[in-house]
Amino acid sequence: EAQVTQNPRYLITVTGKKLTVTCSQNMNHEYMSWYRQDPGLGLRQIYYSMNVEVTDKGDVPEGYKVSRKEKRNFPLILESPSPNQTSLYFCASSPGGLAAFNEQFFGPGTRLTVL
C-alpha cells in the first residue's frame, strides 16, 4: 500500500531532551516536507526537500533540523525541544520536485508534547 508513515504517533518529552520523528514514504517521491499544525494557524511548513541531499527552510524552521540521505526517509530532529514546539506534526511527500504542481500525500501525524 502506498503510504507515508511517521513514528512515533504520540510523544511526551521534557525540555531539552533531543528527539527524532521519523518519516518514510514508499512511493519513490522526490519531494518531502514537514509541517506543524497549531490551533487557528493551519499548517506551517518547517522544512522541505526537493530530492536527496537537498533541503531548504520553510516558514518556521527555527529549532528543527532535517536530513535527506535516502529518497524514502526524511527525519525531523529537535535537538533541544521547548514547550513552544508542542504541536501536531505532519510529514508529506509528493512526486516531482515541486510541491505546488502535484498533490501531497500526508502521514497520519505525530502529536508531540514538550513539558
Next chain:
Amino acid sequence: SQQGEEDPQALSIQEGENATMNCSYKTSINNLQWYRQNSGRGLVHLILIRSNEREKHSGRLRVTLDTSKKSSSLLITASRAADTASYFCATDADNYGQNFVFGPGTRLSVLP
C-alpha cells in the same frame, strides 16, 4: 507569512445543502490546491487547479479560481454528514513551486 486565507472560519449546514468556502491569497501562484482533514488526522488532497484554469470539477466538488482577485472557492454540492471536516487551500508562496503554504482552514459541520 500565510499565503492563503479561508473564509468563513466555520460553517454549519444541513445535510443535502451546498457548502461554499472561499480562499484568498496574496502573491501570484502556479497552482492552488484544496485539502480535507478529518479531525486530527492527515490531510487528503481534493483537487488541484492550475493558474490558467478557471473552474474544475471532481464528483460533488467544484473549484473556481480568479487570479485577478487572487481568490478561489470550493463548492461541495449535496453535502453529507461524512463531509464534516476542515478544508484548507494551499499555494506555493515563492512562485517556484517549492515553499508550500496552507491557510488556517474552514471547519465545516454537516448536520444530519
